[in-house]
Amino acid sequence: MNQQDHPLELEGADAPIVRFDNVSKRYGDLTVLDSLNLDIARNEIVSIIGPSGSGKTTVLRMLMTLEEIDDGVIYVTGKPLTHMPKGDRLVRANQKHLRKMRTNIGMVFQHFNLFPHMTALENCIEAPIQVLGLERDEAIERAKELLEMVGLEDKMGQHPVRLSGGQQQRVAIARALAMRPKVMLLDEVTSALDPEVVGEVTQVIRKLATEHDLTMIMVTHQMGFAREISNRVCFFYAGRIAEEGKPDELFSDPKNPRTKQFLKAVLEAD
């Protein structure tokens, strides 16, 4: 693969915190993402919307290094994530490089993925102790603060099986935040929830958006929430960004016929 066209590092104070530089992803013959170019600025909140199969979740999974990319380079905090410099060119990142770069990114999943054999508190201290090298007391203090922030101070000793979906997802948010990531990825975090608990999770995300120094990229089906919280909305269609813009513009005056069609369909469904 020819990586000459990709810089070794992104320089300048206004360099994006995340950059997808001509990134493609294929499964066999199926192109999931086709030469994606996307810059995300520090503290920006970007929502990714689009029909299923449009590649929107893949964007997050590649950034979390859960999927390898086939072409292009992803940069995080100005440094290549999927690649590493070797001399004056970029080569595929090894595990060590990935582990170093991953500390910048946190992710919350659709199905929570909490560790079922650990209490809410244990879920939140495991990685800070093991990966960040925090003292146990310090990790517990940090986890307690975060669990309080998500409104679960009375559930710290509970195992996931005793918690509702909304509570589990709030623990998962606290667990990801405990690693102090710079970029937070939210992958359809309310899709698996009962309607009556969606609000308690969106409330927490709203809090993150206003109170925390955090860049957020979220894939969502909740158009109202995306419009309210985002600085920018990207509409994905067939592995490409078909349209992007400020939420008010994109939702009230979509330019692309695909966007119009999609928004009409989902808004009617609500």
Next chain:
Amino acid sequence: MFDWNWEFTFEIMPRLLAATLNTLMAAGFGYLIALILGLVFALLQRTPIPAIGFAVREFVEFIRSTPVVLQIFFVYFVFPQFGIRLDPWTAGMIAIGLHYASYLSEVYRAGLDSVPAGQWEACTALNLSTRRTYLKIVIPQAIPPSIPGFGNYLVGIFKDTPMLSVIGVAELMHTANAVGSETYRFLEPYTMVGVIFLVISLPTAYLVRRFERWVRRSLGMAD
């Protein structure tokens, strides 16, 4: 023809019960070896190095496809030709431990595979090391669903210990044979061997179920 002698039965019971202790010890030791080696086999099959995975898989398949009694003979009678001379107990434990390790590695493998992909992804997202992911996240979750399989093979290894009599391990079957050849009475010793095996095997299945529930609960994975 059917001349059951109770007096004789009571006379030989102390010897049989003493031998039962040996049988339980053989099963217990063999199982311990199998539990540890089985996990090693299962983990080796998952290494990113294809050659190791392949070699271990083939070895496990080979052990599973050949009779345990042959493996016992092999360790006891063939190893000495390569300079490895073992007493019957050691040879027996190695052979039966290895045999059941191969079966248990499959139980472990199924257990490890049963841990959802989302758990691995969460570990990646939290940047946990592979070692830590296995030890703290994956293996604890792989254990409860594996317990019924482990229980079956525990009964299995217990019932296979009479095979060790062929190399002279003084377990239950070996002792019953000895009693028979000394007294020319086989009905009572062999019947009692059957009764003893039955009395130990039967409650095991029930206890294994209880144990599984207890493990799930103590891991906090069930109410």
